Amino acid sequence: MLSYKFxxxxxxSGKYFDWIVSGFYVTIKLSAVSIALSFMLxxxxxxxxxxxxxxxxxxxxxxxxxxRNTPLLVQIFFWYFGSYKVLPAVANDWLVKQDFxxxxxxxxxxxxxxxxxxxxxxxxxxSIPKEQMEAARSxxxxxxxxxxxIILPQAVRLTIPPLINQFLNLxxxxxxxxxxxxxxxxxxxxxxxxxxxxGFEAFSAATLVYVAIxxxxxxxxxxxxxxxxxxxxxx
Amino acid sequence: xxxxxxxxxxFDKLHVxxxxxxxxxxGEVVVVCGPSGSGKSTLIRTINDLEPINEGxxxxxxxxxxxxxxxxxxxxxxxxxxxxxxNLYPHxxxxxxxxxxxxxxxxxxxxxxxxxxxxxxxxxxxxxKRDAYPSQLSGGQQQRVAIARGLAMKxxxxxFDEPTSALDPxxxxxxxxxxxxxxxxxxxxxxxxxxxxxxxEVSHRIxxxxxxxxxxxxxxxxxxxxxxxxxxxxxxxxxxxxxH
Numbered sequence: 001m002l003s004y005k006f007x008x009x010x011x012x013s014g015k016y017f018d019w020i021v022s023g024f025y026v027t028i029k030l031s032a033v034s035i036a037l038s039f040m041l042x043x044x045x046x047x048x049x050x051x052x053x054x055x056x057x058x059x060x061x062x063x064x065x066x067x068r069n070t071p072l073l074v075q076i077f078f079w080y081f082g083s084y085k086v087l088p089a090v091a092n093d094w095l096v097k098q099d100f101x102x103x104x105x106x107x108x109x110x111x112x113x114x115x116x117x118x119x120x121x122x123x124x125x126x127s128i129p130k131e132q133m134e135a136a137r138s139x140x141x142x143x144x145x146x147x148x149x150i151i152l153p154q155a156v157r158l159t160i161p162p163l164i165n166q167f168l169n170l171x172x173x174x175x176x177x178x179x180x181x182x183x184x185x186x187x188x189x190x191x192x193x194x195x196x197x198x199g200f201e202a203f204s205a206a207t208l209v210y211v212a213i214x215x216x217x218x219x220x221x222x223x224x225x226x227x228x229x230x231x232x233x234x235x
Numbered sequence: 236x237x238x239x240x241x242x243x244x245x246f247d248k249l250h251v252x253x254x255x256x257x258x259x260x261x262g263e264v265v266v267v268c269g270p271s272g273s274g275k276s277t278l279i280r281t282i283n284d285l286e287p288i289n290e291g292x293x294x295x296x297x298x299x300x301x302x303x304x305x306x307x308x309x310x311x312x313x314x315x316x317x318x319x320x321x322n323l324y325p326h327x328x329x330x331x332x333x334x335x336x337x338x339x340x341x342x343x344x345x346x347x348x349x350x351x352x353x354x355x356x357x358x359x360x361x362x363x364k365r366d367a368y369p370s371q372l373s374g375g376q377q378q379r380v381a382i383a384r385g386l387a388m389k390x391x392x393x394x395f396d397e398p399t400s401a402l403d404p405x406x407x408x409x410x411x412x413x414x415x416x417x418x419x420x421x422x423x424x425x426x427x428x429x430x431x432x433x434x435x436e437v438s439h440r441i442x443x444x445x446x447x448x449x450x451x452x453x454x455x456x457x458x459x460x461x462x463x464x465x466x467x468x469x470x471x472x473x474x475x476x477x478x479h
Contacts, residue, residue, distance in 0.1 A: 135322035138283050139336040139388065140312030149335060154326050 007198055011205040016192045020205050023188030028213070030102065030184055031171040034109040038170065039163075041110060042117025047147060049122055060118070067115040073176055075112055080104035080180040105177035113170045120162040124155035157229045164221045168214050175210075185209055236261045236392060236423050237282060242291035244277060244447075251277045252288070253447040259425060261391075264418045266434040266455075267427045269444035270470060275427045278444065279394045282425070283314045296391055312340055315385025315393040319401050321377040323369040323384070329356070330365040333384045341388065348387075355383040359413050375406025379413055386417075393417065395426040429474055435459060443467045 010016045048060035067075070080101065084092055095103075128151050136146035156163075178187035189206035193199040237259040244252035251274045259265050267275045280286040281293060284300055284307050293300045298310060323332050333355060334348035343351070356362045359379040369377055378398055385393060395414065399407040411433050418424055418437045428434065434441055434455055441458040443451035443466075450464045462468045 131318065131320060131322045132324065134285055135316075135318065135324070137308075138285060138311055138314070138316040139384075140308045140310075140340050141336065142308050145339065149339065150324055154324075157326065 008201055010196055010198055011201045019188040019192055023185035024209050026183055027174055027185040030105055030174045034106050034170055035167050037110040038113040038117055041114035042121055045114055045118035046121040064115045064118060067111055072112050072173055076108040076176055076180060079107045101180050101182045104180060105182050109170055109174060113166055117166050120159050121155060124159035125151055127158055128154050160221060160225050164218055167217055171213055238294040240292040242288050242293055244289050251447050261423050262421050264424045264438045265440045265442060266438040267442045268429055273444040274447040275444045276396050279396055279425050279427055282394055283311045283316055312388055313391045315390040317381050317385055317395045317398050319397040321381045323377055323381055325369050328366050328368055329380050333387045337387045355386055359383045373406060374402045375409045378410045382413055392423045397427050399430055
């Protein structure tokens with residue numbers, strides 16, 4: 001006999017429902033900010049990785065290897081517990097007044113994910129025929145402007161499928177932010193469980209919300225690919 | 236306009252350009268021919284520094300390409316380059332392919348750039364394709380757009396690297412016609428091509444290359460009637476009647 005009494009009402013209405021909803025908002029905000037920043041940083045690192053200037057290339061390579069090969073949790077703890085120790089007191093006073101947990105989570109997620117995104121973009125760039133760069137350069141575009149207007153717009157299109165993966169990973173990884181007290185979805189589900197002992201319901205609700213967000217990201221990216229990108233692809 | 240003085244270039248050990256001396260005047264149309272691997276593509280690719288030279292001097296419009304002070308991007312904007320494989324930008328429409336550089340490099344307004352692009356599209360006979368993507372065009376149409384893209388920068392020189400070699404036979408004529416009109420308008424052109432009809436009718440001078448050297452340099456009548464060099468004779472025989 002199953003003695004556990006399901007009580008789905010606690011996660012579909014009332015106070016605990018509100019907690020889940022507020023967790024949902026924080027997860028969305030954390031993910032959206034980190035996705036946007038990690039994409040931009042990933043682009044920059046990818047360009048540096050392909051630079052003709054050796055020190056820049058090496059720096060980007062080091063960056064990639066370092067952040068790809070350390071656990072995200074370590075990075076989150078480093079930014080949250082470690083980074084402020086080396087800052088001057090004035091900066092610390094200022095930081096305390098900010099939402100430092102949120103900022104540390106954004107920094108860690110952004111840097112970690114950007115390393116993966118940079119590699120995806122780089123392989124996208126490498127699959128663009130070198131003649132495209134030649135055509136751009138022969139029109140008088142500098143290397144960087146050729147990248148900006150001709151190579152990257154094509155490469156990013158090819159990179160959409162792996163980017164979806166990175167964005168989904170980032171969104172799921174954002175649950176680790178609960179460990180430094182960011183009140184995101186996982187944190188709130190945990191809270192509901194602590195207050196009600198209804199762990200099955202609380203974590204089921206969180207699971208469903210994560211799945212819903214994932215499907216939305218995939219759906220949006222696929223739609224973008226279909227409506228905007230496919231019509232442009234060559235024969 | 237373009238002056239090669241003792242130019243050499245190596246790809247590793249391969250001596251692709253061997254002591255090139257050549258002077259192309261403003262308004263002149265020069266056709267470069269020769270067997271594959273003779274260095275003719277490399278020759279015109281050095282003119283806009285897609286292939287830097289290793290030795291000698293190359294002056295384009297009075298500027299030394301090897302001089303560090305020469306702004307190579309500025310230089311290239313003055314030289315149109317048409318590739319064998321067209322190399323249009325597949326993610327942009329025909330119109331954007333033409334206006335991209337004029338808007339970003341020449342700083343034309345969108346309106347002016349588009350007006351100019353439409354004038355050029357009419358000139359190459361493709362105004363109705365303005366909103367098409369390159370993949371929706373035939374090879375001949377893509378090449379005509381590529382020529383329009385080059386002309387949009389109002390270049391002083393147009394370089395053509397085997398512009399019809401990748402085309403189906405029935406599309407070659409339309410591209411050559413555009414090039415012929417351009418030649419008649421007084422454009423300085425260097426054309427790497429095996430289109431001997433074009434060379435005979437349009438060019439002022441034919442350059443024959445083999446093994447990285449210019450073996451023969453003559454006006455078309457002279458070149459076709461009385462080629463001096465054995466290899467040029469053989470080449471002409473093969474290209475004019477390939478079955479024999």
